[in-house]
Amino acid sequence: MTKELAPAITLVRPQLGMNIGMVARAMANFTLEDLRLVAPRDGWPNSDAGPAAAGADHVLDQAKLVDDVAEGLAGCQLTFATSVRPRHIHKPVVTPKEAVAKMREAEAQGLKSGILFGPERSGLTADDLAAVDMIITCPVNPNFGSLNLAQAVLLIAYEWFQSSSLPQTALPDHIRAPHEEVAGLIGHLVRDLDDAGYFHVPERTPATIRSLSHLISRAEFSSDEIRMLHGIIRALAEGRRR
Amino acid sequence: MTKELAPAITLVRPQLGMNIGMVARAMANFTLEDLRLVAPRDGWPNSDAGPAAAGADHVLDQAKLVDDVAEGLAGCQLTFATSVRPRHIHKPVVTPKEAVAKMREAEAQGLKSGILFGPERSGLTADDLAAVDMIITCPVNPNFGSLNLAQAVLLIAYEWFQSSSLPQTALPDHIRAPHEEVAGLIGHLVRDLDDAGYFHVPERTPATIRSLSHLISRAEFSSDEIRMLHGIIRALAEGRRR
Numbered sequence: 001m002t003k004e005l006a007p008a009i010t011l012v013r014p015q016l017g018m019n020i021g022m023v024a025r026a027m028a029n030f031t032l033e034d035l036r037l038v039a040p041r042d043g044w045p046n047s048d049a050g051p052a053a054a055g056a057d058h059v060l061d062q063a064k065l066v067d068d069v070a071e072g073l074a075g076c077q078l079t080f081a082t083s084v085r086p087r088h089i090h091k092p093v094v095t096p097k098e099a100v101a102k103m104r105e106a107e108a109q110g111l112k113s114g115i116l117f118g119p120e121r122s123g124l125t126a127d128d129l130a131a132v133d134m135i136i137t138c139p140v141n142p143n144f145g146s147l148n149l150a151q152a153v154l155l156i157a158y159e160w161f162q163s164s165s166l167p168q169t170a171l172p173d174h175i176r177a178p179h180e181e182v183a184g185l186i187g188h189l190v191r192d193l194d195d196a197g198y199f200h201v202p203e204r205t206p207a208t209i210r211s212l213s214h215l216i217s218r219a220e221f222s223s224d225e226i227r228m229l230h231g232i233i234r235a236l237a238e239g240r241r242r
Numbered sequence: 243m244t245k246e247l248a249p250a251i252t253l254v255r256p257q258l259g260m261n262i263g264m265v266a267r268a269m270a271n272f273t274l275e276d277l278r279l280v281a282p283r284d285g286w287p288n289s290d291a292g293p294a295a296a297g298a299d300h301v302l303d304q305a306k307l308v309d310d311v312a313e314g315l316a317g318c319q320l321t322f323a324t325s326v327r328p329r330h331i332h333k334p335v336v337t338p339k340e341a342v343a344k345m346r347e348a349e350a351q352g353l354k355s356g357i358l359f360g361p362e363r364s365g366l367t368a369d370d371l372a373a374v375d376m377i378i379t380c381p382v383n384p385n386f387g388s389l390n391l392a393q394a395v396l397l398i399a400y401e402w403f404q405s406s407s408l409p410q411t412a413l414p415d416h417i418r419a420p421h422e423e424v425a426g427l428i429g430h431l432v433r434d435l436d437d438a439g440y441f442h443v444p445e446r447t448p449a450t451i452r453s454l455s456h457l458i459s460r461a462e463f464s465s466d467e468i469r470m471l472h473g474i475i476r477a478l479a480e481g482r483r484r
Binding site: 022025026028029030031054055097138139140141144145146148150151154155158161162174189193196197198211212215218219220221225228229231232233235236237238239240 | 264267268270271273296297298380381382383386387388389390392393396397400403404431434435437438439453457460461462463467470471473474475477478479480481
């Protein structure tokens with residue numbers, strides 16, 4: 001188990017610096033260090049984060065500031081998003097414990113995981129959720145379900161730390177491409193479909209792009225397969241233009 | 243399982259009202275409601291608690307203000323205290339998970355449990371610890387072990403809630419399309435790629451088609467996804483009829 005393969009914690013559009021600090025503390029409690037911040041509302045660095053980190057400065061100092069969710073999951077082959085009772089989303093929904101079991105399996109195969117956490121009030125959008133493999137939903141009181149951001153991170157980090165001695169599983173021959181390659185393929189396809197006039201009902205375009213993203217991320221393509229699919233899209237699109 | 247037998251959370255000399263509010267929230271997340279405050283530094287009620295409780299007002303409203311630890315554990319047959327790496331204490335030391343298993347056993351016998359949590363900076367004293375049956379210590383990063391008060395409560399409450407008969411998490415059923423639909427998609431793609439001049443090295447064509455077929459069948463597409471993929475291939479190859 002190497003440090004590099006420990007899961008990345010990606011906060012999407014976090015609002016309060018204090019919460020970012022508390023997340024860093026919760027991560028450090030359970031040895032996680034790879035913190036990524038997607039477009040934090042008040043910029044970065046944020047002077048409210050340090051005091052709340054209560055000594056977890058090494059996590060804040062290493063935090064990566066990134067522009068979008070795709071960058072926030074860069075280098076991660078297995079991706080999760082946390083969401084409260086997701087509806088109408090055809091992705092596997094797992095508990096923190098189940099998610100961590102999958103992260104540990106991935107780690108045993110040399111793969112890295114990344115987990116998205118949404119903004120304090122609103123949570124992740126449907127577009128954010130479309131980008132990932134699985135949804136993590138924590139079983140909570142159905143009448144009082146809202147976990148604070150740092151506490152959601154804490155529960156995952158706790159389960160991850162608890163699960164540290166797991167049996168190794170065999171290396172599979174199919175290795176998933178990292179997130180950025182999957183995102184690149186989706187981007188390529190969407191551009192070429194747009195050129196071809198595929199999105200001819202503008203109101204439906206966002207939902208169609210989400211379905212596309214979901215379809216492609218669910219298929220768990222390898223890097224070789226993604227290369228082949230780029231070639232296929234190029235051949236079909238350029239063949240048409242000739 | 244009755245509500246009365248759910249464990250009591252007893253905060254001993256808590257300092258910040260905000261932390262008491264966050265404890266109430268963490269309890270409510272996992273259906274705990276019996277909060278007891280032993281000599282809170284700033285008295286009780288405390289106006290900083292409400293906002294931090296984020297809606298868990300029912301827990302704060304019912305909180306019992308008491309004078310000492312003994313009263314804080316009144317009515318509890320099985321008692322615990324949380325402590326970081328307790329030394330020189332001849333009591334059983336258990337993890338949160340082990341503690342919760344004991345609480346559930348007690349509950350099954352009609353017995354109630356109570357758990358002491360110490361003040362933010364200093365933790366519980368040796369005298370406080372002397373009063374209980376067992377010590378709970380959470381396995382944490384040995385180099386960064388200090389859990390915030392509400393987070394310590396959260397982990398116990400989480401384990402407690404987890405240990406009830408858990409609802410099954412719903413795995414949305416992803417149903418693979420029948421073989422003929424997969425074959426139809428491969429056929430469509432191969433024909434359009436051929437038209438587009440993709441198979442320009444004839445000796446390699448059979449191997450390329452095999453890779454394509456493998457890629458598509460491995461992805462385990464559903465019938466809906468296959469319909470979408472037909473549309474995508476058509477759009478890329480023909481453009482929209484205009």
